[in-house]
Amino acid sequence: MKKLVILLTLSLLLGSCSTLPEADIPIEAAKVVKAMETDVPKEKTIPVDIAFEKPVATSAKLVAVGDILLHQPVYHDAATAQGGYDFSSMFTKVQPYLEEADIAVANQETMIGGAELGLSSYPLFNSPYEIGDALKETGIDVVTIANNHTLDKGEKAIVNAITYWDSIGMTYTGAFKSEEDRDTIRTVIENGISFSFLSYSYGTNGLPVPEDKPYLINLIDLSLIKQDVEAAKALSDVVVVSMHWGIEYESVPNQTQLDLANELSTMGVDIIIGHHPHVLQPMDWIERADGSRTFVMYSLGNFLSSQEGVERLTGGIGGVEITKTAYPGKSVISLSNPSFVPTYGYYKNKSDFEIIPMVQLNDFHLPNYLTYYESTQNHMMTFIKDLTFHEK
Numbered sequence: 001m002k003k004l005v006i007l008l009t010l011s012l013l014l015g016s017c018s019t020l021p022e023a024d025i026p027i028e029a030a031k032v033v034k035a036m037e038t039d040v041p042k043e044k045t046i047p048v049d050i051a052f053e054k055p056v057a058t059s060a061k062l063v064a065v066g067d068i069l070l071h072q073p074v075y076h077d078a079a080t081a082q083g084g085y086d087f088s089s090m091f092t093k094v095q096p097y098l099e100e101a102d103i104a105v106a107n108q109e110t111m112i113g114g115a116e117l118g119l120s121s122y123p124l125f126n127s128p129y130e131i132g133d134a135l136k137e138t139g140i141d142v143v144t145i146a147n148n149h150t151l152d153k154g155e156k157a158i159v160n161a162i163t164y165w166d167s168i169g170m171t172y173t174g175a176f177k178s179e180e181d182r183d184t185i186r187t188v189i190e191n192g193i194s195f196s197f198l199s200y201s202y203g204t205n206g207l208p209v210p211e212d213k214p215y216l217i218n219l220i221d222l223s224l225i226k227q228d229v230e231a232a233k234a235l236s237d238v239v240v241v242s243m244h245w246g247i248e249y250e251s252v253p254n255q256t257q258l259d260l261a262n263e264l265s266t267m268g269v270d271i272i273i274g275h276h277p278h279v280l281q282p283m284d285w286i287e288r289a290d291g292s293r294t295f296v297m298y299s300l301g302n303f304l305s306s307q308e309g310v311e312r313l314t315g316g317i318g319g320v321e322i323t324k325t326a327y328p329g330k331s332v333i334s335l336s337n338p339s340f341v342p343t344y345g346y347y348k349n350k351s352d353f354e355i356i357p358m359v360q361l362n363d364f365h366l367p368n369y370l371t372y373y374e375s376t377q378n379h380m381m382t383f384i385k386d387l388t389f390h391e392k
Helices: 072-077 095-099 130-138 154-167 222-235 255-267 369-380
Strands: 004-009 056-068 103-108 142-144 171-173 184-190 193-201 238-244 271-275 280-287 293-300 302-304 314-327 330-348 351-357
Touching (some): 056 095, 056 293, 103 130, 103 271, 171 184, 222 238, 222 255, 238 255, 280 369, 293 330, 302 314, 314 369
Parallel strands (some): 056 103, 271 293
Antiparallel strands (some): 056 314, 330 351
16 A cells, blocks of 8 residues: 655644653643634635535545554564564454555554664563564554653664664654654645644653653653644644553543543544553544544554453454545545454464454454454444444
């Protein structure tokens, strides 16, 4: 899937990045920024064929997946006889779902600093470059890299990772190599609809962010986010924000997540993609006063990992359709048709890792899988009932 990626550099006034624990993040009210409507010229100056021109609608589907969390058994299983790594077979069964979308986003939880820095697992991760190749081949277009493991191996791993993402033409956001890099809003255009991507994390597991290099990771700071969102809105039709937030292994969003989601919606964010809990949390709509709404995926769980337990091996592909309706002088964005494909991270004896859509499971992969499949569907519809599940 080829994407037209435009990097537009803006000079942004950076707000200070908060390093407060998630529960202490200050929540400040943000004013709704309304788009200015174009003044309508006098009727006599409008040609008849333009005045009654029909609106033109285009649409695109965006999907997102959960955490790519490369524990040691995962990259050991991907090792090849030639001394490299090949993760591609792990994604074979989910590739069609990602390729059919217009834009696919993944949370690369572990930095790909490469084998030259020494590969490592929990608690300080460093992953092979080759996972990037597998994601690209699978159909991923954007990776978010602001999370609590971003600084695990320091600045060198971040720079190595960014250099590799650049080399394979993968759009990344959330961690950066310079101030100028951070000030570049990542924008992807698909079907005539422009999307901006931003990413933030609640913290870095206590590892300090260098005071003179705050660009190494975007931390959750509402003043910073508001500046970025306003810049993104000026550049694009749709603003997508990934948030590394919440409490690990909690299956429902906490109050901080709910408050932050509402703040982001008020700022004008259209789609929120949540990560960090390592288990699924429901999706929701946030209605705005002007009739528009924000789609929130509070947590998409683990997509690829070697964690244990059904809940921690259950993830999915969340999706939403974006429609742009162009009228003379203005355009309107609407979101509809939320969807979800529950997935299961299968492995046996810490090998043969494979991400499988739950609808394709059998009792060999997961005894009583139909019960888990049904409960996963019900869980994801806790807040909304218009969610559809792709079964094929």
